[in-house]
Amino acid sequence: MNLPTPSSWLIAAVTLLPLVAQAATVQVTVLGRDGKPLPDAVVVIEPTTGARPAAPAPVSAVINQQKMQFVPGTSVLPVGSKVTFTNLDTREHHVRGMPAGLASLNAGTQPGFELRLSGKVEGQAPASAETTLTQAGAMQLGCHLHGSMRGFIFVTDSPWTLVTDANGVATLQGVPEGAAKVRVVHADQLLEGAPTTINITPVTALSLPTQVQPRRRRP
Template identity: 30%
Template sequence: MKFLLFPLVLVCLGLPLATSWAAGNSAVRIQVVDENGVPVRDAVVEITPASSSGNEFRFPWRAAMAQKDLAFTPGTLVVAKGSSVAFPNLDRVRHSIYSFSKAARFEIDLYGRDQTRSQSFPATGTVSLGCNIHDMMRGYIRVVDTPYAGMTDHNGIMSVAGVPNGRATVTLWHPRLRSPANESSSSITIAGSLSKKYTVKLK
């Protein structure tokens, strides 16, 4: 399966500090668009503060990727380092799962409808998934070690609150992003009232 490669632009905007947030934290709104200004959906955005504590955390969404209609659903999933991901089979046919990615190399044998298999992901990075029976099936798991991460919506926007003020690294990943490992990183300064626009042009 071939993907068109689009140069992407990352636009990072800060929102004013709300009274309900802890002192020294901010809300960050990130929008991802392509070179034509079209929003890019399902791009993974990670914000890693320089003062990251390394504490364990969980995301509010379920760590699960189903197999339905001969596709991985969702096609991309963001999970915390050390998470165990469930793979329920909702199809009438059997599926297997494999990955040769550096972050996780494994193979799950064939299993049938309404059955579930699980796999743990102890290392950060991108895990590309496939099915030995259905070559067109592709899925991606992005394993992160920061709680300030998520995927862009249909408007190309990812918003997160409670990000510590100060220096941080923003990492953008998308399977069609034309850069090494399909990701790009840049340094930013997060403040309680961040109004400056940060733009990164990618090759």
């Protein structure tokens, strides 16, 4: 049997190096319809070459109902994650989770959930309830009892998903170099815009305008 020589191993390794995608840093600035930075926008990067990346592992998360708001207002959670809703207000609240945007018109065939939480009583633990997010996509949170209460969950199967900060910026690490699509999803859009095609280099920065006009939030 003829064994490969060390030199042949080296040649093979050098030949394969260009096929290995290098990790890059991608900074995305999202702008609203008025041209100003758009906070709480969900940025999703989806490489279009190579094998599909493994989905992120499920986590456990808590979303509070406090001062007539969902806190945090926008969450990104992997498929399979468990979410505990806790009512910190003295008023009774309801939790309704359903597909966001135009998908809500066909909500009968989409996964959703409804919970009811009693108001907090002094000296007692606040009421809470748990649900598991089984399908990727955007979900709108609401309360049947208080129409002004709105929240948003983006259930993701991509490891490169992040919410923009107060400056409208999302910085994603470890993204493979090469061709990719960038999606932007926001709680206040009815229809998701077309993805943007980019070529990711070791350090990539881009600015993405949208037609999103954020609603005014309760103080």
